[in-house]
Amino acid sequence: MARDIRVKICGLRDAAAIEAAAQAGAAYLGFVFFAKSPRHLSIAEARTLTRQVPEGLAKVALTVNATDAELEAILAEVPLDMLQLHGKESPERVAEVRAKFGLPVMKAVGVADEADLPQLAEYGRVADQLLVDAKPPKDATLPGGNGLTFDWRLIAGRRWPVPWMLAGGLTPENVATAIQLTGARQVDVSSGVESAPGVKDPARIAAFLKAAMA
Numbered sequence: 174m175a176r177d178i179r180v181k182i183c184g185l186r187d188a189a190a191i192e193a194a195a196q197a198g199a200a201y202l203g204f205v206f207f208a209k210s211p212r213h214l215s216i217a218e219a220r221t222l223t224r225q226v227p228e229g230l231a232k233v234a235l236t237v238n239a240t241d242a243e244l245e246a247i248l249a250e251v252p253l254d255m256l257q258l259h260g261k262e263s264p265e266r267v268a269e270v271r272a273k274f275g276l277p278v279m280k281a282v283g284v285a286d287e288a289d290l291p292q293l294a295e296y297g298r299v300a301d302q303l304l305v306d307a308k309p310p311k312d313a314t315l316p317g318g319n320g321l322t323f324d325w326r327l328i329a330g331r332r333w334p335v336p337w338m339l340a341g342g343l344t345p346e347n348v349a350t351a352i353q354l355t356g357a358r359q360v361d362v363s364s365g366v367e368s369a370p371g372v373k374d375p376a377r378i379a380a381f382l383k384a385a386m387a
């Protein structure tokens with residue numbers, strides 16, 4: 174029987190990948206606004222690309238420690254449904270962004286060990302959703318999108334006051350196990366469905382969705 178799992182494909186940069194994600198049943202599409210990322214889009218590129226997203230899919234803007242001015246500039250030009258805050262935004266900043274911009278906010282929290290778990294409860298009081306991701310290595314250039322997993326047993330059976338998504342190193346090959354071990358109802362992937370950094374592979378996107386929902 175098919176599982177009722179909601180999938181986010183993140184870091185989209187071309188129409189073929191959007192079409193593959195939509196056809197295979199993705200619920201969210203992520204667009205990265207972070208210049209250091211190989212998945213970064215300019216505002217003009219994002220405006221053009223988001224026009225190709227079919228009705229009903231949530232368009233998510235991924236930002237990292239963005240200022241109000243940066244968020245205003247993005248939202249003035251690009252039709253978006255959710256903000257993913259993937260930097261060191263404090264709980265106060267999450268609440269402020271949510272109030273100022275009137276969009277649901279998903280806060281990413283990096284997990285490496287038990288000590289990281291209390292943050293999830295804290296952010297769960299101010300965000301609309303949580304993204305439970307692998308903690309990046311100290312010397313990483315990117316705070317996410319590194320293709321790293323964490324020990325999924327750390328969050329097995331844990332629940333938070335808002336919906337949450339599992340991320341970090343997911344692939345078509347491991348997503349079913351990740352869902353089974355953690356009980357996640359939503360999953361997010363970026364590098365695991367690429368043929369090279371920033372280059373999405375439509376066949377891997379389709380395979381990921383099939384494996385997540387199987």
Ligand SMILES: O=C(O)c1ccccc1N[C@@H]1O[C@H](COP(=O)(O)O)[C@@H](O)[C@H]1O
Pocket residue numbers: 183184203205207210211212235237259304306315316317318319320321340341342343361362363364365
């Ligand atoms: O994808 C990126 O380039 C990125 C840049 C900065 C912050 C987060 C980023 N991606 C997010 O990271 C997780 C995990 O990605 P992966 O599947 O391990 O490659 C995912 O939520 C992306 O949305």
